[in-house]
Amino acid sequence: MLNFLQKAIVKSxxxxxxxxxxxxxxNRKRALAMLGNVVLHLHPVKVKKSGIRMSYTWCMGGTAFFxxxxxxxxxLLLMFYYRPTIEYAYVDMVDLREAVAFGIMRELxxxxxxxxxxxxxxxxxxxxxxxxxxxxxxxxxxxxxLLLVMTLMLSFTGxxxxxxxxxxxxxxxxxxxxxxxxxxGAEGPGAAFLTLGxxxxxxxxxxxxxxxxxxxxIGGATLLRFYVLHCVGIPLIAAFLMAVHFWRVRKDGGxxxxx
Amino acid sequence: MAxxxxxASSGGLKGFTRRGFFSWAAVGWVGFSAAMGGCLTAWGRFMxxxxxxxxxxxxxxxxxxxxxxxxxxxRFKETRGIWVINEGxxxxxxxxxxxxxxxxxxxxxxxxxxxxxxxGSGYYKTGVNFEGPTPRPLERAAISIDPTDGxxxxxxxxxxxxxxxxxxxxxxxxxx
Numbered sequence: 351m352l353n354f355l356q357k358a359i360v361k362s363x364x365x366x367x368x369x370x371x372x373x374x375x376x377n378r379k380r381a382l383a384m385l386g387n388v389v390l391h392l393h394p395v396k397v398k399k400s401g402i403r404m405s406y407t408w409c410m411g412g413t414a415f416f417x418x419x420x421x422x423x424x425x426l427l428l429m430f431y432y433r434p435t436i437e438y439a440y441v442d443m444v445d446l447r448e449a450v451a452f453g454i455m456r457e458l459x460x461x462x463x464x465x466x467x468x469x470x471x472x473x474x475x476x477x478x479x480x481x482x483x484x485x486x487x488x489x490x491x492x493x494x495x496l497l498l499v500m501t502l503m504l505s506f507t508g509x510x511x512x513x514x515x516x517x518x519x520x521x522x523x524x525x526x527x528x529x530x531x532x533x534x535g536a537e538g539p540g541a542a543f544l545t546l547g548x549x550x551x552x553x554x555x556x557x558x559x560x561x562x563x564x565x566x567x568i569g570g571a572t573l574l575r576f577y578v579l580h581c582v583g584i585p586l587i588a589a590f591l592m593a594v595h596f597w598r599v600r601k602d603g604g605x606x607x608x609x
Numbered sequence: 610m611a612x613x614x615x616x617a618s619s620g621g622l623k624g625f626t627r628r629g630f631f632s633w634a635a636v637g638w639v640g641f642s643a644a645m646g647g648c649l650t651a652w653g654r655f656m657x658x659x660x661x662x663x664x665x666x667x668x669x670x671x672x673x674x675x676x677x678x679x680x681x682x683x684r685f686k687e688t689r690g691i692w693v694i695n696e697g698x699x700x701x702x703x704x705x706x707x708x709x710x711x712x713x714x715x716x717x718x719x720x721x722x723x724x725x726x727x728x729g730s731g732y733y734k735t736g737v738n739f740e741g742p743t744p745r746p747l748e749r750a751a752i753s754i755d756p757t758d759g760x761x762x763x764x765x766x767x768x769x770x771x772x773x774x775x776x777x778x779x780x781x782x783x784x785x
Binding site: 519522523526554555556560561564565566567569570571 | 653656657658661662663710711712713727766
C-alpha cells in the first residue's frame with residue numbers, strides 16, 4: 351500500500367515537473383544534482399575539510415550573511431507598521447516596541463544590525479590574518495570592502511529611522527563629513543574655485559551633503575530619502591555584491607586552506 | 610571568398626554589408642551610451658530638490674529694544690537656530706551650531722557659557738571657545754536693521770568667522 355502510494359506520487363506528472371531527475375544513485379549524478387538545482391548550487395559541490403573547521407573560518411562570513419537574512423525578514427515585517435514621516439516615525443517606532451505583537455521584532459532588527467557590523471569586521475579580520483586576500487582572491491577582497499561599505503551605509507541610514515534626538519544629531523554629525531568632500535562639498539578643498547560669473551557653484555544648497563540629505567538641515571525629506579535607501583537601494587546593491595562575492599569564493603578555488 | 614566577406618552576396622539581405630552593419634552598430638552604441646548618460650545625469654539632478662520645506666534663512670526678530678543689555682535671547686534657538694545677544698553696546702547673532710561636529714549647544718545662564726551636550730565644547734558669551742574639543746569659535750550670522758520698520762534682520766547665509774577677523778565687519782553686528 352505504502353509502496354503503491356510512493357510510486358503514485360513519485361511517478362506523477364506534478365512530482366516529475368518539480369524534480370526533473372530521480373534520486374541520484376552515483377557520485378556523478380549527485381554532483382550534477384548540486385549543479386543543476388537552483389537552491390543546492392548555492393553551496394559548493396566540494397568543500398575542503400579545512401573549510402568547515404570553525405577554528406579557522408570562525409564562520410563569520412556565514413554569520414554575516416545569516417544576519418543579513420535576519421535583517422531582511424525582520425525589516426520587512428517592521429515596514430508593515432512604520433511610516434517614514436516626521437509626524438509618525440517616532441510614535442510608530444515606540445508602537446512597534448510597546449504595542450505590536452512580538453514587540454521583540456524591532457529589537458531583533460536593531461541587535462541584528464549591531465551584530466552584522468561586528469560579524470563583517472571579524473570576517474575581514476579573519477580573512478586578513480589568514481592571508482586569504484592574496485592572489486587569486488584579491489578581487490574578492492575588493493568586493494568584500496564594498497560590502498563592508500554597504501553594511502556601514504545600511505547601519506547609517508537605519509540609524510535615522512527611529513527619529514529620536516540620538517538619531518537626528520548622529521546623522522547631523524555624520525552627514526557633516528560630506529561638507530568636506532573635495533570639490534563637491536561646500537567646505538571641502540577646491541570648492542571655492544568652482545565659480546561661474548562670481549557665483550559659487552558649490553554651496554550649502556548644492557553640494558554633496560545637500561544631495562544626500564535633500565536639504566540644508568536634517569528634516570522630513572532626509573527621513574524619507576534614508577528610508578528608501580535603507581529598505582530598497584542599498585539592500586539591492588548589497589545583494590548583487592553578495593552574489594558576486596559568493597560566486598568568486600568558488601571560482602577562486604573555494605575557501606582558502608591553512609598554510 | 611571575397612564576395613562572401615563583403616556579405617552582400619550571401620543571402621536575401623540585399624545591400625546589407627559587413628561594413629554597413631558595423632557602422633550602424635557604432636551609431637547604435639553611441640546613441641545608447643548617450644541616452645544612458647542622459648538618464649544618469651537626469652537621475653543625479655532629480656536627487657537635488659528645487660523647493661525646500663525649511664524655514665527661510667532671512668528673517669526679522671523684532672525691534673532692537675527687545676534685547677536687553679547682557680541677555681542671551683533664546684527665543685529663536687528652537688525655530689531659527691540662533692541666539693541674539695546684546696553685549697558691550699553691540700547686538701550680534703550667534704549661530705547655534707557647535708563648530709566641533711554640528712550639535713546644538715545650550716546656554717547655561719548660571720555658568721555664563723555655552724556648552725555642547727554632545728562632546729562638551731564650551732564657549733564664552735561672545736562665542737569664543739575655551740574648553741572641550743572644538744577647534745574654533747561659534748559663527749555669527751549677518752545682522753542689520755531694516756530701514757523701513759526698524760526691526761532687526763538676521764541673514765543665516767552670510768557667516769562671520771572670528772578666526773578670519775570677520776567679527777570686525779560692520780555687517781556682523783548692530784551698534785546700539
